[in-house]
Amino acid sequence: MAQADTIVVLDFETTGLSPDNGDRAIEIGAVKLERGEVVDRFQALMNPGRSVTAFIEDYTGISNTMLAEADSCAEVMDRFADFIQDYNLVAHNASFDQRFLDAELSRISRSYNGQFSCSLLAARRVFQQAPNHKLGTLVNYTNIPSSGDFHRALYDSEMTVKVWLKILEAIEQQYGLSDIPFSLLQKLNKTPKKSIHQWLLRQGESA
Template sequence: MSLANSVVVLDFETTGLSPNMGDRAIEIGAVKLVNGEVVDTFQQLMNPGFRVSSFIEGYTGITNVMLRDAPSCDEVMAQFAQFIAGENLVAHNASFDKRFLDDELERVNAAYSGEFACSLLVSRRLNQDAPSHKLGDLVRFKQIDNDGVFHRALADAEMTAKLWMLMVNDLQSRGISEPSFALMQKIGKTSKSAIDKLLSSQGA
């Protein structure tokens, strides 16, 4: 059984919303957790091969000057494929990050064998009293330690990892001694009205 506390938590910064519209990744950040502890990190800017918009520069703080001498997306993603090999993956709003991960890895003929879980969807079920489930709002609501940096890939991945482990620990406090990755996926797909029944069936 794959445990929820041993995963790679990742975050992309990108030139836009969709690789289908020609957008590319410009930064990847990731945190590797084993038994809930950070054992490794990955962070790299990457040159998409074209200038990013002034909006993206302002939103992320990643400028065209910073990207000019960065390695190519292909070079970075080939390295990242090795970093995530055999690992289950977590991201906040995972459908977004998964689209870019799939697209960028396909460009270098690489793939991953793990599965994805979305910390945003899990939070909607386990933190129903939160005012919103945007990462920054959850960090403030759950009083997660942070350095005030948002929309940079490693900082967001680190905060998502802390949020993820808070939710794993919450399940443990409810009597689920070793929450599985599959359970976290199931929580994210379960309706609000059915979540208590699901957790009760797991011993919570």
């Protein structure tokens, strides 16, 4: 059974909010975890074939000059498809990243077998007292040391890894669940917040 601590955590920086509107990926960052230990990383800028806006340049720190020198989206995503292999995938606000992953891979006729889970949805359920569930807020809330630049893909992936492991640690400590399966996190994310405590108690009792 696939474990929740053996995953690829990924993050995209993009030209906008939706591939359905023609937006493209401009950077991918990812961290590969096995049994909670980082075993590999992936980071690459990618040239979307057109300019990014001043807003995106300011938001991400990724300039058109940087992108002009980068490999094409097709080249980078082909390498990334090899990187993720059959691992399950996690992202913070996963619906966003999954849309871009699916869109970019479909352009090059590549796919993946792993399933997605969302650290944002999990944090909303496990860390209900947090002021909000933005990645930077959760890093502070869980006392994770932080010194880099949010909105760069690899750094955001690194921080998401740490938040994800804090979520697993909290579930283990509070409910006695160890060797947590990936499927449990997927179910947790679909369980209403008000029901989480009782639901996790039941999972601990039946483990």
